[in-house]
Amino acid sequence: MTASATCCAVQGIAGVPVTVEADLSTGLPGFTVVGLTDRAIQEARVRVKAAVGNSGFDFPNRKLTVNLAPAELPKEGTGFDLAIAVAVLRCAGLQLRLTGTALLGELALDGGLRPVAGVLPMARCLRAAGVRRLVVPPGNAAEACLVEGLEVVAPLSLRACVEHLDGTAPLPPAIPGPPPPAPDGGVDLADIRGQATAKRALEIAAAGGHNLLMVGPPGSGKTMLARALASLLPDLVVEEGLEVAAVYSLRGALRDRPAASLRPPFRAPHHSISRAGLVGGGPGLARPGEISLAHRGVLFLDELCEFSRAHLEALRQPLEERTITVARVRGAVVFPASIALVAAANPCPCGHHEDAAQLCSCEPRALTAYQARLSGPVRDRIDLVVRVPRQAYGRLFDANPEEPSAAARSRVEAARGRQRDREEPAGAPLNALLDARRLLRTSRPTAAATRLLAAAGERLGLSARGFHRVLRVARTVADLAGEDRVGEDALAEALRHRGETGS
Ligand SMILES: [Zn+2]
Structure with a gap:
């Protein structure tokens, strides 16, 4: 006698459907699980057996074999428990309706259901694979409800799940939670007095996707400014918001961020963070790091020189490729990191x-020595460098209102629109990501701008990389001004924002 149930595994932030097959045969009683890692098998057997017994069902006292297919897919974590238990009970003769249904969740020994990480990406994958009904623990219901076209039920226990599936006590579909509160409690530009140069650099950074370095004494407001950058980024589209939420779901950290939020995330890891914490990895199921939690938002590294060289080296590849590859014993996984x-x-x-x-x-x-560290590993990925001086005390009491973020954000959105319209329809990159050929084609500097650039190159000894960096920033300045070609003014401003550390 065999039976099966559907659940899901994750690789990177992508789900992979998994079929749990249970087989009962004559022979010495036993419970064998194949297709999981050794440690996970042991633990799943213990939980499933106890949960089935404690839910008032008889655990089949025969030779029981459970296979998780595809067998070659590395599977870790506890989210398979519920599907294993249901497949076993069905195999033992319970009449359960499982057509178009998938099950996710960890079992407690008493038969209760515990939330697991990664339910959002798994639910999206299952829906795409044709699943119409999803059973999840109550703690995962909100994120599962984000996936359109999926009926979600969230029983409290294995017993309630079985009574739903056999029709004795059907559960109502879970209701999606209330929409998240509008803009998060970030910093608005209007909250910051003065700092016109730094604010302008933030606007350019937001418009063209440029990385930014701020240099200034303690207490000059660098952290406030960094937080304000998130307020200048346009809202995410729904698909992007789900992608970001999927990363948080994998960390089991959706409580840190409303799952349906469309505001770009802001992350500010401390320099004492572990390498796995920063870029992802760790024991067991590979977990995304801070760089992926900041995906489509802002990663703020305060006190850059305090981060170890190895940590910063690890950021170079994702800054270029917008994804991070985490090496694992059994194959690598890729997380988003734009x-x-x-x-x-x-x-x-x-x-x-x-x-x-x-x-x-x-x-x-x-x-x-310190200034040499400032021009360390990620410096050549940074287009904009600004000085952030301490504000004169008088300035702090200035009554003139500062411009709010919303005004700057509308300019940023217009400038991004120009970048999108200029490039080929699909996947037009922001200016910061233009390669040299596209950069030259799209900037078309005027004669005066070309002369200025040549003179500056001579005077400053600009490398080819430094030259492209200036032109990229100038392209964004021109986009903010609504200009088709890079003119003298745009170029002059870009030269002012290049800082004096490094080339
Ligand atoms: Zn000093």
Whole structure:
């Protein structure tokens, strides 16, 4: 006698449907599970057996074999418990309606259902594979309800699940939660006094997708400015919002972020974070790191020079490719990592180099070493560098209203629209991602701009990379101004935002 049930595994942020097959045969009583990792098999057997017994069902006292197919797919985690238990009970003779139905969830020993990570990407995958009804633990119902066309039920226990499936006590479909509160409690540009240059750099960064470095003394407001960048990014489209929520779902961290939020995320990991915490990985099921939690939003690295060189090296590939590959014992997984990087640094170890308020107490040698670290691994992925001076106290009491983020965001949206319209219809990249050939084709600098660029190149000793960086930023400045060609003014502004560390 055999029976089967459908559930799902995840690879990266993609789901893969899994079929649980149960077979009962004559022979010595036993419970064998194949198709899982060793440790997971052991634990699943214990939980399933106890949960079935404690839910008032007889666990079949015969030779029981459970297979999770496809067998070669690495499967870890506890989300298969419910499907295994249901397949076993069906195999033992219970009449359960499972057509078009999939089951996800971990079993407690008493038969209760516990939430698992990754339900959103799994639910999306199952829906695409033709599943119409999904059974999940109550703690996962909200995210499962985000997937259109899926009827979600959320029983409290294995017993309630079985009574739903055999028709004795059908459960009503779970109702999607209330829509998330409008804009998150981030920082608005209007909350920040002065800092016109830095604010302008944020607008350029948001419009063209450029990475940004802010250099200034402690207390000058770099963190506030970085937070404000998220408020300048356009809303995500629904599909992008689901993609971001899928990453949080894999971390089981949807409580950190409303699942249906369409605002770009903001993440600010501390420099003491582990490498796996930053870029993803870790033991067991590969988990996305901060760089993926910041996907389609802002990753803020405060005190850039305090991050280890190895951590920063690990960021180089995703900054270029917009995805991060995490090496695993059994094959690599890929997580999305399309981020706006904002880094902040003090100008020197004591923080007061070129600070009007306080003298720098650093030794010249320490200062040189520090500045060398500033031009470390990710520096060549950063297009914009701005100085953030400490604000004069008088400025803090200035009564003139500052421009709110919404106004700057509408300019950003218009500039992004120009970038989209200019390039080929599908997948037009933001200016920050243009390769040299596309960059030259789309910027078409005027004669005056070309002369200015040549002169600046000579004077500053610009490398080819530095030259392209200036032109990329100038392209975005021109887009913000609604200009088709890169003119002298746009180029001059780009040159002002290139900073003086590195090329
Ligand atoms: Zn100093």
